[in-house]
Amino acid sequence: MKALFKRPEALADVVTHYCPGCTHGIAHRLIAEVIDELGLREKTVGIAPVGCSVLAFNYFNMDFQQAAHGRAPALATGIKRARPDLICFTYQGDGDLASIGMAEIIHAANRGEKFTVVFINNAVYGMTGGQMAPTTMPGQVTTTSPKGRDVDDVGYPIRMCELLTSLRTPGFIERVAVHTPQQVVKARRVLKTAFELQRDNKCFTFVEVLSTCPTNWGMTPFEATKWLQEHMVPYYPVQNFKKFEEAPEVNIQTAAEPAKEA
Amino acid sequence: MEKVLMKGNEAIAESAIRAGGLCYFCYPLTPQSEVAEYLARRMPEVGGAYLQAESEVAVANMVYGAAGAGARAWSTSSSPGISLMEEGISYIAASELPAVFVNIVRTGPGLGGILPSQGDYFQAVKGGGHGDYRCLVLAPSSVQEAVDMMPLAFDRADRYRNPVMVIGDGMIGQMMEPVEFKEPKFPPLPPKDWATTGAKGRKPNVVNSLYLDPKAEERLNNVLAAKYEKMKREEVRFEEYNTDKPYRVLLVAYGTTARICKTAIEKLDAEGIPVALLRPISLFPFPEAKVLELGRKAEFLLSVEMSMGQMVEDVHCAMGHEKPVYFFGRSGGIVPSPEEVVDAVKSRLEGGKS
Numbered sequence: 001m002k003a004l005f006k007r008p009e010a011l012a013d014v015v016t017h018y019c020p021g022c023t024h025g026i027a028h029r030l031i032a033e034v035i036d037e038l039g040l041r042e043k044t045v046g047i048a049p050v051g052c053s054v055l056a057f058n059y060f061n062m063d064f065q066q067a068a069h070g071r072a073p074a075l076a077t078g079i080k081r082a083r084p085d086l087i088c089f090t091y092q093g094d095g096d097l098a099s100i101g102m103a104e105i106i107h108a109a110n111r112g113e114k115f116t117v118v119f120i121n122n123a124v125y126g127m128t129g130g131q132m133a134p135t136t137m138p139g140q141v142t143t144t145s146p147k148g149r150d151v152d153d154v155g156y157p158i159r160m161c162e163l164l165t166s167l168r169t170p171g172f173i174e175r176v177a178v179h180t181p182q183q184v185v186k187a188r189r190v191l192k193t194a195f196e197l198q199r200d201n202k203c204f205t206f207v208e209v210l211s212t213c214p215t216n217w218g219m220t221p222f223e224a225t226k227w228l229q230e231h232m233v234p235y236y237p238v239q240n241f242k243k244f245e246e247a248p249e250v251n252i253q254t255a256a257e258p259a260k261e262a
Numbered sequence: 263m264e265k266v267l268m269k270g271n272e273a274i275a276e277s278a279i280r281a282g283g284l285c286y287f288c289y290p291l292t293p294q295s296e297v298a299e300y301l302a303r304r305m306p307e308v309g310g311a312y313l314q315a316e317s318e319v320a321v322a323n324m325v326y327g328a329a330g331a332g333a334r335a336w337s338t339s340s341s342p343g344i345s346l347m348e349e350g351i352s353y354i355a356a357s358e359l360p361a362v363f364v365n366i367v368r369t370g371p372g373l374g375g376i377l378p379s380q381g382d383y384f385q386a387v388k389g390g391g392h393g394d395y396r397c398l399v400l401a402p403s404s405v406q407e408a409v410d411m412m413p414l415a416f417d418r419a420d421r422y423r424n425p426v427m428v429i430g431d432g433m434i435g436q437m438m439e440p441v442e443f444k445e446p447k448f449p450p451l452p453p454k455d456w457a458t459t460g461a462k463g464r465k466p467n468v469v470n471s472l473y474l475d476p477k478a479e480e481r482l483n484n485v486l487a488a489k490y491e492k493m494k495r496e497e498v499r500f501e502e503y504n505t506d507k508p509y510r511v512l513l514v515a516y517g518t519t520a521r522i523c524k525t526a527i528e529k530l531d532a533e534g535i536p537v538a539l540l541r542p543i544s545l546f547p548f549p550e551a552k553v554l555e556l557g558r559k560a561e562f563l564l565s566v567e568m569s570m571g572q573m574v575e576d577v578h579c580a581m582g583h584e585k586p587v588y589f590f591g592r593s594g595g596i597v598p599s600p601e602e603v604v605d606a607v608k609s610r611l612e613g614g615k616s
Contacts (some may be wrong), residue, residue: 041461042460042461042462043460043462044460045331045458045459045460047327048470054472057466057468057470060466061461061466062460062461062466063458063459063466063467063468064458064466064467064468064469064470065330065357065458065468065470066357066468066469066470066472067323067326068323068349071319071320071323071326071350074315074319074320074321074323074324074326074327075323075324075326075327075330076327077313077315077320077324077327078285078287078323078324078325078326078327078328078329078330078331078333078335079327079328079330079331079458081287081311081324081328082285082311082327082328082331082332082333083331083332083333083459086331086459086460103316103317103319103320104316104319106316107316107320
């Protein structure tokens with residue numbers, strides 16, 4: 001008899017602590033499925049962040065390191081520089097990656113470190129209880145923006161894909177979502193591309209996953225998916241920003257090799 | 263092996279490579295940037311990993327990642343940079359990872375200046391970052407000793423699975439001295455079967471410092487404390503100078519300051535004032551039993567430092583109230599002269615204030 005649906009080997013057989021309706025579970029499963037499909041589990045090292053997914057090392061069935069807040073890309077850099085033969089991915093939330101870890105993510109991307117970043121954007125600090133994140137939507141009420149995010153006071157939410165796309169080096173950047181079955185299927189495809197590019201030692205790969213946090217948004221899971229579609233998708237377009245191209249054309253003047261005069 | 267004339271920072275870099283420290287991450291900072299400059303050239307020749315990072319915060323975490331994957335990872339910096347690394351060093355200690363950090367100390371607090379100092383003693387030996395942990399701390403007083411310490415530092419980091427800090431002042435980093443690269447032999451090390459190298463044919467390895475269960479956290483703290491106790495039994499290092507005959511005063515000084523004290527002792531000898539020196543080589547563990555043993559034979563002890571008085575607290579702690587413990591130091595990058603040390607000793611002998 002053929003099994004049509006089972007727990008991926010790359011996921012541990014444990015109960016997670018995630019809230020009902022939270023999309024971390026979907027993202028975990030997609031990553032695990034892709035790693036299984038590509039046969040990478042036995043050479044993969046995951047990096048858990050600080051935030052709701054801090055315990056991710058308990059939920060994946062593979063080697064893991066747990067990082068200080070925001071430093072996951074630095075750990076991954078260390079791992080890949082020491083052991084380029086390993087597969088490495090960071091799993092980071094919006095506070096971790098877009099606030100305290102901004103320097104680490106930008107420079108890892110700009111160096112073209114050959115690991116995969118899975119960036120979970122749910123527009124709120126989940127673990128600490130619903131505070132404002134750098135990705136919190138304008139007007140969105142959180143425990144530290146009780147009257148809604150005031151963009152005159154704290155600025156507009158940061159769009160990480162767009163920010164990183166302004167850099168020349170990073171090779172693959174795409175934003176996906178997991179609030180509809182159709183989007184989940186697409187997200188899986190994108191994650192697979194990212195891990196394939198890493199496996200083939202091609203480029204830095206970045207996948208942002210628009211996610212829901214029903215608990216801290218104060219909504220039912222269904223309301224949360226609607227809110228994501230209505231409020232987040234227009235501001236955070238779900239699309240590819242950068243596709244990997246072999247040997248991109250180099251046309252910059254360098255000190256070592258000055259451009260010829262036209 | 264032949265002796266070569268090398269600048270301290272470059273000699274440290276070469277010695278680390280020979281000790282297998284093939285994963286180096288850095289951020290430029292005076293007075294230790296020559297380590298990075300040397301390794302930027304040298305590391306590719308030996309097939310190692312060299313990377314200039316975006317900050318010292320990132321550096322320490324790159325060391326964490328590489329060490330967690332089983333590499334001999336290390337970095338160098340100077341005081342303000344080490345402060346930034348302390349976050350990562352705390353995580354490294356908690357996750358029981360081996361790593362080596364070299365601090366070529368400059369003046370402080372704050373941005374301070376680029377001249378030699380010993381003002382980071384507290385930071386180095388009392389923890390440095392948050393939580394209950396210690397680094398094994400080694401303090402060379404010559405370029406040769408710094409060279410000899412690098413293989414030892416890597417060995418002990420692996421053996422204890424704990425960060426080791428080599429702490430030298432700007433003099434050690436900038437000075438040129440003839441050095442010889444010895445190849446010390448150490449007993450075999452246990453395999454790094456805890457490293458995250460891919461869970462092939464085994465259960466997953468997790469490098470982690472998160473302990474939400476108070477009992478588990480206390481268990482970790484007990485494991486770490488047992489390591490530090492073992493270091494206190496097995497890793498105390500020091501040099502005695504002029505202690506083989508009666509002396510009136512015991513100087514306690516490490517690093518460059520100890521060399522100055524030796525010159526001062528010669529001058530005092532010439533004046534008929536016998537003085538001895540205890541030079542701690544390991545700052546943690548501190549040679550407290552030796553301080554007590556040698557201190558008992560002196561009229562008083564004088565801790566000489568390039569700081570406002572930091573190691574003197576450990577000297578005092580070791581000596582208790584058995585003998586007076588005094589302090590003499592200069593700071594701001596001013597290196598005390600032998601004459602100043604002579605005067606400090608004499609003024610105390612005469613009962614005056616130094």
